Amino acid sequence: MQAVVLAAGKGTRLRPLTEEKPKALVEVNEKPIIEDIFENLLEIGATEFIVVVGYLKDNIIDRYGETYQGIPITYAHQREQLGLAHAILQAQPYIDNDFILILGDNIFRANLGDVVNRQREERSDAAFLVEQVPYEEASRYGVLDTNEYGEIVKVMEKPDDPPSNLVMTGVYTFTPAIFRACQSVRPSNRGEYELPDAIDLLLQSGHTIDAIRMNGWRIDIGYPEDREKAEEFLTGKPKPMYED
Template sequence: MKALVLAGGKGTRLRPLTHTSAKQLVPVANKPVLYYGLEAIRDSGISSVGIIVGDTACEVREAVGDGSKFGLDVTYIPQEAPLGLAHCVLIAREFLADEPFVMYLGDNFLVGGITDLVDAFREADNDAQILLTRVAEPQFYGVAELGPDGDIIGLEEKPEYPRSDLAIVGVYTFSPAIHEAVRAITPSARGELEITDAIKWLIDNGGRVRSHFVSGYWRDTGRLQDMLECNRIVLEAIQPDVRGTVDGFSEITGRVVIELGAVVENSVIRGPAIVGAHSKINGSYIGPYTSIAEGCVLEDAEVQYSIVLGESTIRGVSGLTYSLIGRNVEVSQASGVPNTHQLMVGDHSRIQVRA
């Protein structure tokens, strides 16, 4: 069995951050979202992975390499434009050959892995098995309708009036029958080959499509609030690990990870939180659910419930919360009345805020 991982796309909902970075490589607890998916695939017993790449191909290749650090054998498959999920299956035909496979959207965050889904598919005689979860706002997702035996009998893509609250999570298992389906369909109104249309073709032509429910936590990481919530979930599970240097004037409370080479001076860190390698924290407060990546500098700053990417600097700013700050960003103090700040900042930016 193989895996097809989708790591193209534009990441429009995380702009401006994704103007200069692949959305699948935005970190959760200092580890790219894509890595969690690759680890879940490995843990399910799959080793051969094709990764669909687009405009950010070079960045994805640099981050993943040949896959050996994950215990995987990775093949890259370029997609000239984001022409739909079914188009990804179409262009991966040579790689997939006639083997069953998992298709995994690389910006999905799934706690609990996919081993149950893969094992269930291997044991059954289905043409497709789709991971589902109940959501409060199904109109924003692909939605599945189930028959009494758990077979999927209908699919809708972001319907105005959903027939169920069962959202398609973005992890699928397919038999080779899907290849005929993706060749048979035509582009949708938005000009894409929709995987929901291909699955409906399977159903209409006598294929068996089963449901499988998420056993753990799932989030589509396409929005700021989703990234911060995923970060919170992962940090909840970390164990204290202080490998950096912490002086006697600092207070470290709760589950805090301070990576090798990091320096903490005259500061307070209240976990769960993580400070990346070679970062410097001086005279600052880092509150719960905060990830500080590698090579950052915080001086006289207060940050909580936020993600700060690598090589960024925050000086003289308090009340920074619910924020996602890109790489090589400088946030500094400006004169005026103190305020609480909410920032979503792209790479190589410089921001002055009142503090």
């Protein structure tokens, strides 16, 4: 399965770490975030990396070139950072079939392979890892609203008043149906084309979407203190806070 890695962001909240490098090259435990992601994707059988680059893109291209451990890398350029749905569309010309998508600012030690397996076995239009976080943190993420049976009825991006604390983690599989949905979304109040809005369009139009509970842990490297927390987890100091 092809793997799309979104690595175009500026990482303004991580400054000064991102003043001279893109967020994906910030090191966690002496390894760039994107390299940790590549290794996770290798473990679950990725056959090609399609890396969406933008801010200081040459730093990534010069460092990794055309392959990583024998896996070919194709680069797609997002000239303006207009949201994740817009970023995914930059990869569309290089996608042949179903693909896995991973955000380039997370450190994972979790069941990423379960998402790929579900896509292959169930032939759903999308699948993604989800986790429960404290309610006060849910507004940082794409939030899932569920009915009394636990079925997903709506997906929303960073709501001010989250309907639940069940959030997407940044690992997804999609069929090419996601591209039409991304083309159909309108800019949010932030002026961006949001991926949760595209997923919600899939959902509302009757496409099959599977949410898989994360088993393990992940840390979204949004602030310098998140990087420090991830290093503590990787070196085995504390136990993960959110673990199924």
